[in-house]
Amino acid sequence: MDTHQGSFDVIVIGGGAAGMMAAGQAARRKKRVLIIEKNRTFGEKLKLTGNGRCNITNAEFEPGAFLEHYGTGKEFLFSPFAQFGVKDSFSFFESIGLPLVVQAGSRVFPASERATDVVLALRKHLEKAGVECKTGCAVRRLVHQDRLVTGVETDVGVLCAKSFILATGGLSHPETGSTGDGFLWLKELGHSITHPAPSVVPLEVSDEWVKMLRGVSLPIMKITFFLDGKKQFSKAGTVLFTHFGLSGPLILNSASKVKDLLQNGQVTAQIDAFPDTDLGALDRNAVSVFDSNKNKTLKTVLKDIAPPGTSSGVQTLLADIDLDSKVHSISKEDRKRIVSLLKALPVTITGLMGYDRAVVSDGGVSLSEIDTRTMRSKLFSNLYIVGDLLNVSRSSGGFSLQLCWTTGYVAGNCA
Numbered sequence: 040m041d042t043h044q045g046s047f048d049v050i051v052i053g054g055g056a057a058g059m060m061a062a063g064q065a066a067r068r069k070k071r072v073l074i075i076e077k078n079r080t081f082g083e084k085l086k087l088t089g090n091g092r093c094n095i096t097n098a099e100f101e102p103g104a105f106l107e108h109y110g111t112g113k114e115f116l117f118s119p120f121a122q123f124g125v126k127d128s129f130s131f132f133e134s135i136g137l138p139l140v141v142q143a144g145s146r147v148f149p150a151s152e153r154a155t156d157v158v159l160a161l162r163k164h165l166e167k168a169g170v171e172c173k174t175g176c177a178v179r180r181l182v183h184q185d186r187l188v189t190g191v192e193t194d195v196g197v198l199c200a201k202s203f204i205l206a207t208g209g210l211s212h213p214e215t216g217s218t219g220d221g222f223l224w225l226k227e228l229g230h231s232i233t234h235p236a237p238s239v240v241p242l243e244v245s246d247e248w249v250k251m252l253r254g255v256s257l258p259i260m261k262i263t264f265f266l267d268g269k270k271q272f273s274k275a276g277t278v279l280f281t282h283f284g285l286s287g288p289l290i291l292n293s294a295s296k297v298k299d300l301l302q303n304g305q306v307t308a309q310i311d312a313f314p315d316t317d318l319g320a321l322d323r324n325a326v327s328v329f330d331s332n333k334n335k336t337l338k339t340v341l342k343d344i345a346p347p348g349t350s351s352g353v354q355t356l357l358a359d360i361d362l363d364s365k366v367h368s369i370s371k372e373d374r375k376r377i378v379s380l381l382k383a384l385p386v387t388i389t390g391l392m393g394y395d396r397a398v399v400s401d402g403g404v405s406l407s408e409i410d411t412r413t414m415r416s417k418l419f420s421n422l423y424i425v426g427d428l429l430n431v432s433r434s435s436g437g438f439s440l441q442l443c444w445t446t447g448y449v450a451g452n453c454a
């Protein structure tokens with residue numbers, strides 16, 4: 040027998056970060072709330088975040104500076120963030136038994152560093168607040184009449200409520216349940232949807248040396264991107280080599296600019312593995328390493344001058360030098376070439392990875408069609424739209440989840 044009968048004050052569709060936040064907040068206001076999730080469990084994507092550690096927000100406490108990370112969404116988000124900002128996230132998670140810690144500058148994680156603990160804490164919060172939960176139940180469409188949503192059609196019939204909060208997420212990692220259903224329904228309701236495209240996403244490259252180094256990361260490096268050989272922009276930080284190309288926070292945050300470049304020509308990059316050391320100093324170091332290992336092969340000694348874990352990849356870029364030669368027989372020119380290579384490792388970017396690898400997909404519902412104070416649709420007065428459904432570009436670093444906590448809270452508070 041279906042226990043979720045009768046009419047609800049609020050139905051939340053989607054049990055991800057934004058949906059759980061919204062449902063809990065609405066129930067705290069003594070509303071009768073039902074949350075519907077098509078997976079058997081809540082927060083499948085949340086469990087993947089921050090490599091399983093969940094970068095839950097960012098410890099930038101100055102609201103203006105925080106909002107700079109949302110591109111043109113900044114102005115729209117001013118009001119929601121005034122209602123629930125970063126400090127409120129700290130207090131909220133503390134209040135539900137999940138203390139947070141600041142790491143690596145400003146990234147914020149649960150103290151346990153387990154994303155599954157975030158899901159667990161939110162689940163308990165929903166229970167405590169009295170939210171009725173329906174999992175393993177897909178919503179098929181929204182039923183509407185006269186600019187009001189009247190119900191949601193599900194496998195177990197139509198469920199009705201006074202208000203609806205749509206939190207079905209974007210399109211990245213569709214295996215977690217985010218398959219873009221909400222975009223289709225909103226389009227049908229007359230909302231304008233900017234076509235979602237992967238934006239915070241790893242880069243695909245054609246270079247074998249990069250793929251050989253899969254699993255290796257370079258913690259301090261600088262990457263410079265070129266369009267048709269002309270320098271475009273540089274970023275410094277950590278790069279992670281993968282079996283398809285390059286990843287890591289710095290790469291993810293470059294993807295959107297690289298996407299634009301790719302539309303205009305050939306995109307290449309150079310990785311400076313020693314950004315804090317100039318060519319002269321690097322060469323002097325090579326001379327000293329070569330001098331103390333005169334009778335060893337270049338292949339062996341390369342391990343001492345290339346960054347840890349990278350020498351096998353670097354070797355493949357030195358195909359015309361005999362790696363089995365003893366170091367004392369390496370010419371000055373070849374030594375200088377090796378050193379220069381370490382300051383400009385060549386990469387050819389072939390594209391961006393797809394939704395399956397994306398952390399964030401750009402696009403979504405136009406912000407001009409949503410009331411900034413309440414997250415309510417301007418077309419349907421009892422429909423609220425939150426989280427990854429919104430067309431807000433953002434950096435990686437906890438900004439996506441903070442958007443979910445903020446918009447989820449505001450919708451839950453107003454619905």
Ligand SMILES: Cc1cc2nc3c(=O)[nH]c(=O)nc-3n(C[C@H](O)[C@H](O)[C@H](O)COP(=O)(O)OP(=O)(O)OC[C@H]3O[C@@H](n4cnc5c(N)ncnc54)[C@H](O)[C@@H]3O)c2cc1C
Pocket residue numbers: 052053054055056057058075076077078081082083084085087088089090093094095096176177178179206207208209211212215216217218219220221396397398399425426427428436437438439440441443
């Ligand atoms: C690998 C990865 C790592 C990430 N790491 C971080 C990070 O560390 N920090 C950060 O800030 N952001 C991170 N993000 C982004 C962040 O995870 C998302 O912004 C956030 O989870 C979006 O939450 P949401 O509630 O809007 O949508 P989702 O989490 O996508 O939830 C939507 C839910 O709706 C359900 N649903 C969909 N359609 C239906 C339907 N028809 N009926 C019923 N239910 C439905 C889905 O099953 C899903 O559970 C990461 C993303 C990925 C993919």
